[in-house]
Amino acid sequence: MNSICFNGLKIHPLRWLLAALICVSLVVWTPLPAFASLTQIEEYPGIMLYQSRQTLQDQNGNSWQAIAFKRIHPEGSSSVSLRVVGFPGAVEFDRTQPLTLTTSMGETLTAKDISSEISQDTPAPANVGEYDIQLALPQLQAEIPLQLTLPTIDGESVSLSVPSTAIQEWQTLISY
Known part of the structure; x- marks a missing residue:
């Protein structure tokens, strides 16, 4: 040779x-390094905001923006919420009904609508809903996919599929 x-x-x-x-x-x-899509900003003096942005698909294949937030206030209190944004004009949320979170194992949890707290000056747009997920989030198993059911004014619910990776990312917000 x-x-x-x-x-x-x-x-x-x-x-x-x-x-x-x-x-x-x-x-x-x-393996490539992992990049977390969590962001941290000082929303107001003394108020830290951590957020995770996800694009989710509904039962019709439409894309929705889901933003999980954790706000930490100067005195140490915190809140965790999930804002869901649909295409303008395509949906109007029923603000009197909670968000329903259903695991693929059949476990169901609910989250109170807090859309009125988005802005004190103007009401939230009809296609934007915000929900208090602080109590529900720790009860979820990150490995099990989730279905979000969003109530609408016309009585037709919107179902969004949430992959386990999004749940894991949302749960990391709790540790901040």
């Missing part, structure tokens, strides 16, 4: 090929 010369050293082609395969394998199969 012919040898390949590299800096005066003779390398057999099979060894060279094996070395090249090892190098390529290390590059291809080395």
Whole structure:
């Protein structure tokens, strides 16, 4: 077999090929660093806001924005909520009904509508709902996917599928 010369050293082609395969394998199969999509901002002086943004799909394939928030107030109290935003004009939330969270194992939890707290100056848009998930979130098992059922004015509920990765990210908010 012919040898390949590299800096005066003779390398057999099979060894060279094996070395090249090892190098390529290390590059291809080395895990990439994970990037958390949690953001932290000072919302107001002394009020820290942590948030996770997810895009979720409903039963018709429409995309929705889901933003989980944790606010920490200067005196140390905190709140955790979930804001769900649909396409304007496509839906009007029924603010008298809670959000229903149903696991794939059949466990059901509810979260109170707190949309009136989004802004003190103007009412929340009809396509935006915000729910207090502080008590429900710790009860969820991060490995089990979730279904959110959003009540609407017309009586037709909207169902959003929440993958386990989103639940895990939302639960990390609790630790801040």
